[in-house]
Amino acid sequence: MIPVHLDRISKSYGSAAPVVHDVDIAISAGEFFTLLGPSGCGKSTTLRMIAGFVSPTSGRILFDGRDMTAVPPNKRGTGMVFQNYALFPHYNVAQNVAYGLVSRKVPKEERRRRVADALELVGLGGYAERRIDQLSGGQQQRVALARALVIEPAVLLLDEPLSNLDAKLREEMRTEIRRAQKKSGITSVYVTHDQGEAMAMSDRIAVFEAGKLHQVGTPREVYHHPASAFVARFIGRSNVLPGEVVGREGDRAAVKLGSGATVLAGHPEDLGVSTGEPVAVSVRPEHLAFTEAGEGIFDAVVRNIEFTGSSCQFDLLAGELELAVTAADRADLPRPGDRVGVRVEPERAWVVRP
Numbered sequence: 001m002i003p004v005h006l007d008r009i010s011k012s013y014g015s016a017a018p019v020v021h022d023v024d025i026a027i028s029a030g031e032f033f034t035l036l037g038p039s040g041c042g043k044s045t046t047l048r049m050i051a052g053f054v055s056p057t058s059g060r061i062l063f064d065g066r067d068m069t070a071v072p073p074n075k076r077g078t079g080m081v082f083q084n085y086a087l088f089p090h091y092n093v094a095q096n097v098a099y100g101l102v103s104r105k106v107p108k109e110e111r112r113r114r115v116a117d118a119l120e121l122v123g124l125g126g127y128a129e130r131r132i133d134q135l136s137g138g139q140q141q142r143v144a145l146a147r148a149l150v151i152e153p154a155v156l157l158l159d160e161p162l163s164n165l166d167a168k169l170r171e172e173m174r175t176e177i178r179r180a181q182k183k184s185g186i187t188s189v190y191v192t193h194d195q196g197e198a199m200a201m202s203d204r205i206a207v208f209e210a211g212k213l214h215q216v217g218t219p220r221e222v223y224h225h226p227a228s229a230f231v232a233r234f235i236g237r238s239n240v241l242p243g244e245v246v247g248r249e250g251d252r253a254a255v256k257l258g259s260g261a262t263v264l265a266g267h268p269e270d271l272g273v274s275t276g277e278p279v280a281v282s283v284r285p286e287h288l289a290f291t292e293a294g295e296g297i298f299d300a301v302v303r304n305i306e307f308t309g310s311s312c313q314f315d316l317l318a319g320e321l322e323l324a325v326t327a328a329d330r331a332d333l334p335r336p337g338d339r340v341g342v343r344v345e346p347e348r349a350w351v352v353r354p
């Protein structure tokens, strides 16, 4: 188990704006760490810099304190799992998994044992002799994972490994990947654009937008204390409410919203919030609740309701501001066209960078 440090790395192609900009991340030994963001945000480029397929324009990649920036990919001790599996179709399962051991000249007996262990680890114990084209997509991805794990890499790198699978299989496989990673203890870096996947699997998540790192935190931290409006909206849903700081109470800022109501909101330590400053406050839909009109932070009209089974999702209009509210299903909920008051659950408002 080794730590990985991305030491202020940037990447530019030609004279265009950097696709990765001054990213500094310290990944702990044994951690399952996810690079998350929308398409084109630079997460795959960052992963490729860790693998060594792409050289940073500036900055360094350190494995266990050792500078790997100039070390070629095959000398870094990384295992890769790709979206398209990249298996050899004319080899059977065991031959595919053994590939990296053959090229490392591992003796035959040891090879056989390690391949069997790796297949066991990914739940493919009885599949050694199967042809690749006789496997489902999920099984092929397990083979790809076993092939990466069998070489006992120092760092496991996974680039959107589940995007070719259907939704149900994706959920099963993310549990499998996490289980295998925990068992092997290998420091892992996972790339995805799927926030649900990132939340479910990761020890910590780095959220990227347009080459810039917005936040690094545990799933709970990025959900409850997003650093920016982008993170608040990208991780789950959020109401991002514009307002102005009018004072403080303890460690929280008093923010006057457009409706004239004031909310107390926590804020990131490094975000100075002084009186008079325009800010945005993030409140999750499940942290807004209904009250009598005139009693909350907003008066609103119910525009639409969606029943999802476990809850009801309300779209409201408060003046020109659209609000999302999630409530547990019950008989006395408001209906479309009703006028309602909306209040914030205590301690649930959070100041974010605009």
Ligand SMILES: Nc1ncnc2c1ncn2[C@@H]1O[C@H](COP(=O)(O)OP(=O)(O)OP(=O)(O)O)[C@@H](O)[C@H]1O
Pocket (backbone or CB within 6 Å): 013, 019, 037, 038, 039, 040, 041, 042, 043, 044, 045, 046, 193
């Ligand atoms: N070889 C290259 N030459 C020029 N531009 C590139 C090259 N590789 C990537 N880019 C650009 O860098 C940006 C980031 O790409 P990257 O693949 O890292 O994003 P991503 O977040 O992984 O997106 P996706 O999920 O779509 O792969 C994109 O705008 C892309 O067009």
